[in-house]
Amino acid sequence: MAEERIIVTSALPYAYSVPHIGNFVGSVLPADIYFKHLMMEGKDAIFICGSDQHGTPIELMAIKKGIEPEALADGMHHKIKGLFGKFGCTFTHYGKTHSEANRATVYEIFRELQRKGHITETESMLAYCNTDRRFLVDRLVEGTCPYCGGKKARGDQCDDCGRLLESSQIIEPHCTLCGGTDIEFRKVKNLALDLPGLQQKVEDYIKSASGNGWSKNAVHKSLSYIEEGLKARDITRRLKWGFPVAEEGYGDSVFYVWFDALIGYIGITREWDGSRWEEYWKKSGVKLIQFMGKDNLEFHTLVWPATLIGADSGFILPHTIYVLEYLTSRSIKFSKSRGVGLNMENALEIMPSDYWRFALAHLMPETADSEFSVEALVEVVNNIMNDKIGNFVHRVLTIARAHRELLQSEITIEEREMEEMKRILHGYRDNFDKIRMREALHSVVELADMGNALISARAPWVTAKEAAGNSKKEEEFSKTMGTLLGIARWVGILIWPFAPDSGREISRHFGMASDPKISDLYEKGVVDWGVELKPVFSKMADKEREALGAFSR
RNA sequence: AGCGAGGUAGGGUAGUCUGGAGUGCCCGCCGGGCUCAUAACCCGGAGAUCAAUGGUUCAAAUCCAUUCCUCGCUACCA
Numbered sequence: 001m002a003e004e005r006i007i008v009t010s011a012l013p014y015a016y017s018v019p020h021i022g023n024f025v026g027s028v029l030p031a032d033i034y035f036k037h038l039m040m041e042g043k044d045a046i047f048i049c050g051s052d053q054h055g056t057p058i059e060l061m062a063i064k065k066g067i068e069p070e071a072l073a074d075g076m077h078h079k080i081k082g083l084f085g086k087f088g089c090t091f092t093h094y095g096k097t098h099s100e101a102n103r104a105t106v107y108e109i110f111r112e113l114q115r116k117g118h119i120t121e122t123e124s125m126l127a128y129c130n131t132d133r134r135f136l137v138d139r140l141v142e143g144t145c146p147y148c149g150g151k152k153a154r155g156d157q158c159d160d161c162g163r164l165l166e167s168s169q170i171i172e173p174h175c176t177l178c179g180g181t182d183i184e185f186r187k188v189k190n191l192a193l194d195l196p197g198l199q200q201k202v203e204d205y206i207k208s209a210s211g212n213g214w215s216k217n218a219v220h221k222s223l224s225y226i227e228e229g230l231k232a233r234d235i236t237r238r239l240k241w242g243f244p245v246a247e248e249g250y251g252d253s254v255f256y257v258w259f260d261a262l263i264g265y266i267g268i269t270r271e272w273d274g275s276r277w278e279e280y281w282k283k284s285g286v287k288l289i290q291f292m293g294k295d296n297l298e299f300h301t302l303v304w305p306a307t308l309i310g311a312d313s314g315f316i317l318p319h320t321i322y323v324l325e326y327l328t329s330r331s332i333k334f335s336k337s338r339g340v341g342l343n344m345e346n347a348l349e350i351m352p353s354d355y356w357r358f359a360l361a362h363l364m365p366e367t368a369d370s371e372f373s374v375e376a377l378v379e380v381v382n383n384i385m386n387d388k389i390g391n392f393v394h395r396v397l398t399i400a401r402a403h404r405e406l407l408q409s410e411i412t413i414e415e416r417e418m419e420e421m422k423r424i425l426h427g428y429r430d431n432f433d434k435i436r437m438r439e440a441l442h443s444v445v446e447l448a449d450m451g452n453a454l455i456s457a458r459a460p461w462v463t464a465k466e467a468a469g470n471s472k473k474e475e476e477f478s479k480t481m482g483t484l485l486g487i488a489r490w491v492g493i494l495i496w497p498f499a500p501d502s503g504r505e506i507s508r509h510f511g512m513a514s515d516p517k518i519s520d521l522y523e524k525g526v527v528d529w530g531v532e533l534k535p536v537f538s539k540m541a542d543k544e545r546e547a548l549g550a551f552s553r
Numbered sequence: 554a555g556c557g558a559g560g561u562a563g564g565g566u567a568g569u570c571u572g573g574a575g576u577g578c579c580c581g582c583c584g585g586g587c588u589c590a591u592a593a594c595c596c597g598g599a600g601a602u603c604a605a606u607g608g609u610u611c612a613a614a615u616c617c618a619u620u621c622c623u624c625g626c627u628a629c630c631a
Contacts, residue, residue, distance in 0.1 A: 011631095013631095014630090054631095055631065127629095135629090137630095138628075155629085166629095190629090215558095216558075217558055220556095220557060221557045221625095222557095225556085228556075256629085257630090257631065258631070261631075294626080295630095296631080297557090297625095297626080298626080299631090325559090326625075328624070363565090367559090367567085368558070368559055368566090369624055375565095376564095376580090379565085379581095380580095383579075384580090386591070387593060388594085391590060391593055392590085394591070396590085397590095399589050402589080442567095445578090452594055453596090455590090455594075456587070456594060456596080459588095461587095461588080461589040535591055539591075
């Protein structure tokens with residue numbers, strides 16, 4: 001039987017600012033944990049992610065800084081890529097949307113959509129600044145709000161009354177780029193994806209695919225959009241930064257950022273391996289599993305499948321669309337649009353990446369928004385990760401080292417305990433199958449709980465004292481420690497997707513050098529006495545709490 | 554406003570699809586144990602009208618209806 005092949009993706013972070021921890025926990029972290037699990041299971045899988053580089057905000061920022069958008073986007077791309085690396089993320093390829101491979105893919109898919117009649121035109125009024133000689137997106141037009149008279153209304157929304165606006169409604173509009181008032185409104189055309197024409201096929205697809213572990217939110221929301229009726233969605237914009245649209249009448253347009261960002265999943269795979277990418281994207285039976293935050297829902301459940309269905313070029317469709325909810329916080333601020341608050345960069349200055357990975361996985365908003373606070377973080381890090389897991393491993397290894405002469409060279413787990421461990425392992429794998437990673441992590445905690453209970457019940461430190469000249473006690477001690485060391489070894493292996501550095505550190509004590517596999521659980525275990533023993537984790541102290549406190553609201 | 558998702562001990566969550574004793578987990582609280590370990594660990598206990606109201610049912614946290622509260626989406630943001 002051919003081995004199942006899997007593509008894991010995370011929503012592409014926008015290369016505008018450093019992602020905050022809410023962004024991280026909402027897509028890249030779950031995707032990375034899930035991918036690591038697949039690696040442990042020995043699956044044929046790749047993990048694709050990268051920078052979403054085009055679009056208005058980056059173009060505007062570049063204008064403001066007086067540099068080329070590409071330079072800006074590439075700079076941020078390298079920074080973000082480096083940060084994910086520091087957080088232990090192991091992409092098969094972390095690419096970017098502004099690449100030749102993606103450009104080629106975008107044009108190919110566009111041509112197919114066009115050839116098959118899925119591209120229509122839309123018309124709208126758009127502000128044009130005669131001074132800057134460019135079109136102005138709504139938010140670049142400011143003036144007086146027609147409803148409340150507020151002076152700082154932007155073309156998309158009035159901050160004073162909160163109403164959504166059209167830039168043409170603004171009274172006395174001026175351009176925020178040059179400050180001038182020489183603005184006129186011109187009728188512009190855009191190319192659009194004919195979603196109404198593809199709606200039926202998308203609906204059929206959602207109904208057949210959503211059984212594959214889609215979140216409730218994703219299914220209900222998508223079907224509700226379909227019930228309302230999909231509208232054509234623009235795929236072009238009057239901007240300079242992006243892939244130019246090589247069509248008559250669209251000389252000053254580029255493809256809209258969402259269009260090439262979604263196609264970016266394919267483009268990035270192609271950038272990774274120009275000859276093998278089709279073995280992933282165009283082979284039936286390949287499972288595409290996509291992670292994203294709920295803000296990205298309809299792009300992935302509706303627009304993206306519609307694009308692939310419409311192009312009809314043999315592309316696979318998403319198997320599982322896994323939509324995470326939000327990490328929210330009343331106490332700590334993190335905002336991407338404003339670029340303030342606790343982001344991935346300053347998080348690392350507070351604690352090592354494993355602490356964040358573990359704690360964020362424990363608080364992961366899988367089924368509902370989850371509340372993030374200093375107290376919640378301290379609780380997970382200090383009580384669960386450190387006291388339960390770290391301390392368990394440490395105390396077992398300490399006892400073992402103190403009475404090394406009483407132990408057999410090979411770790412043997414007692415039968416009854418082995419059954420219990422297998423039960424926990426079954427839960428762990430089962431939860432990963434269902435993509436319930438928070439629950440899977442809980443199985444690791446359960447294993448440590450089991451170990452802590454066993455160590456109390458058996459009190460090996462007592463048996464060790466009684467073992468002098470007593471072969472029965474010696475055997476008892478040796479059996480107990482075999483089981484305890486076995487549990488500690490399992491903890492090191494199973495914690496790896498969540499906290500890879502710590503998992504490896506624990507595993508080193510058991511002579512394991514490379515990244516673990518599930519099959520390693522049943523391999524002969526030994527203890528490497530040569531490895532220096534020190535606590536795996538430490539608690540968050542006042543210093544770390546204060547550092548976090550600096551990001552309080 | 555419309556559309557989605559939530560509201561379960563003091564706090565945080567799972568359970569809801571497929572109804573069957575309030576069943577589970579983490580913290581906190583109370584009592585006990587242990588001294589191998591990082592002031593850690595183990596055992597036991599108290600604590601919940603499962604948001605509210607009405608309905609279906611032998612039986613409702615779970616199904617239906619209505620109401621209230623929270624979050625998200627409804628952008629020429631991505």
